[in-house]
Amino acid sequence: MSTRLRALGAVVAMVLLTGGCAAGTHPGAAAVVGGTEISINQVDKTSRAVSAALGNDYTSKFALSDLVTNVLAAQIQQEKSIPVSAAETAAAAKSAVGGDEATYQKFQTDSVSKDFLNAVATSVMVTVKLGGGTVQNLQDQAVLQKGTLAMRDASKSIDVTVAPRFGQWTDGQINSTISGSLSKESDQTKAKREATATPEPGQG
Incomplete structure (x- = not known):
């Protein structure tokens, strides 16, 4: 199940959308989607608001992934x-x-979490309608799968770039194991440090 719907406890499948490179954003931007910028501040606010509504941790990575999809x-x-x-x-x-209903009402008490949930709901409805369904098909896996494929095709012309600190947009979510050159260099440095820290034979 997707990050979004696992976090929010739903059973419908999230759309799988094409990804972009992990570069191309400027300081203060978490991502740019077809020319629309998502700021780091917006990600942080969403993470805090949704965490409060859910009563558990909704990380910045989850928040950014869902904001991009929205x-x-x-x-x-x-x-x-x-x-x-x-x-x-x-x-x-x-x-x-x-x-x-209780969780739904918690989302309604804060403007950030309310707007976020409405955007999530709208994206789900767009998926359902692209699959030929209506509001009655929110749980219909066949309709959702058809809509998912249509969404994926429609998104091919939309560029998505994510700031390296978050990772890379891949298959409808943030892949934090893929990052920019700085992170890759950091991994190499870590490997060298671990190699030099290995005890010589006979030590320890």
Whole structure:
């Protein structure tokens, strides 16, 4: 199950979107999605707000991954003129938190977590509609799979760049094991340090 829906307790599958390189952002930017910038400050605020709503840690990596997906879905929605009503957004938002009314209400008490959940819900509805479904198909895996493939195809023309400190955007989430050259050099330095710290035969 995806990072987003595992964290929010939903059972629908998250879209798998194409990734971009781990370069191309400027200081203060966590990612750029088709020309739309996601700031580090926005990521931090989202992480804190969603953690409070969920009652457990929702890391910056999770937050950025979902923020990127939300922007991608919004751009695809606009390009394809896909209507999503307020009622559909509310239904998808409740589904995204596993139908837990108490958790849903916690998200509503803070503007950041509320906007984030609504964006998540909208992206799910866009996926469902691309799969030929309606709000009644939020749990329909066949519709979601079809929508996922359509979203992946639609996203191919949208560039995604992620700041090296977070990793790289791969298959719809942040892969923190892939980073920029500084991190790779750091790994090499670590390997050299570990090699020099190995005890000589007969020591220890």
